[in-house]
Amino acid sequence: MPSFLAPPLQPLRIRFDSPAATAEPAGPLLVRRMSSLEGLFEAEGLRRELADAGDPIVYTVASSPVPELPRELPQSLTTIAPGTLGGEFYMTKGHQHPDPQGEIYLCLRGTGGLLTFDGATTSWIEMTPGVIGYMPPGWAHRSINTGDEEYQFLAVYPGSAGHDYQWVVENGMGERIFRGPTGVVRRPFRVDTGVPA
Helix, strand or coil: CCCCCCCCCCCCCCCEECCCEEEECCCCEEEEHHHHHHCCCHHHHHHHHHHHHCCCCCEEECCCCCCCCCCCCCCEEEEEEECCEECEECCCEEEEEECCHHHEEEECCCCEEEEEEECCCEEEEEECCCCCEEEEEEECEEECCCCCCCCEEEEEECCCCCCCCCHHHHHHCCEEEEEEECCCCCCCCECCCCCCC
């Protein structure tokens, strides 16, 4: 069994290396490529083309060894590449917590935003270094890189929260975030299947 899954833990020192986007001691490392983001971008046809033509990394999540178990507080360092697809900014998949719990994100570098959705209301929090975004229980959340450089944040969440990515695929996030002539443009959620009407 990997050490990051084996409680009980002793107090420990964790170092996140921002430029390298790593944790020491290391826990799981998640790499999300364009091919793993099916159904999330409005321009699904363009996403498929990009996935077939190089499949770039959109974001990584480097976690500490703290396990996702009740009463623990796991942490992770997410780094989102800059870019747009059909004008829509690169983003994380987004998720809902099956065990409704709060979560905090601390922006470390770059410029981004935190899109949250409770099934009826959408909220947008601009994120710059030093800003903490707080997601209350019951709000799905997605991070978005709105800048021209990597966007990176530290997440801390209760270990029992869980991650339901399918909820976002089925319910959307209420809005989509696009690059406009003078900055961020928020548009109502819709899906382009890539199939002509």
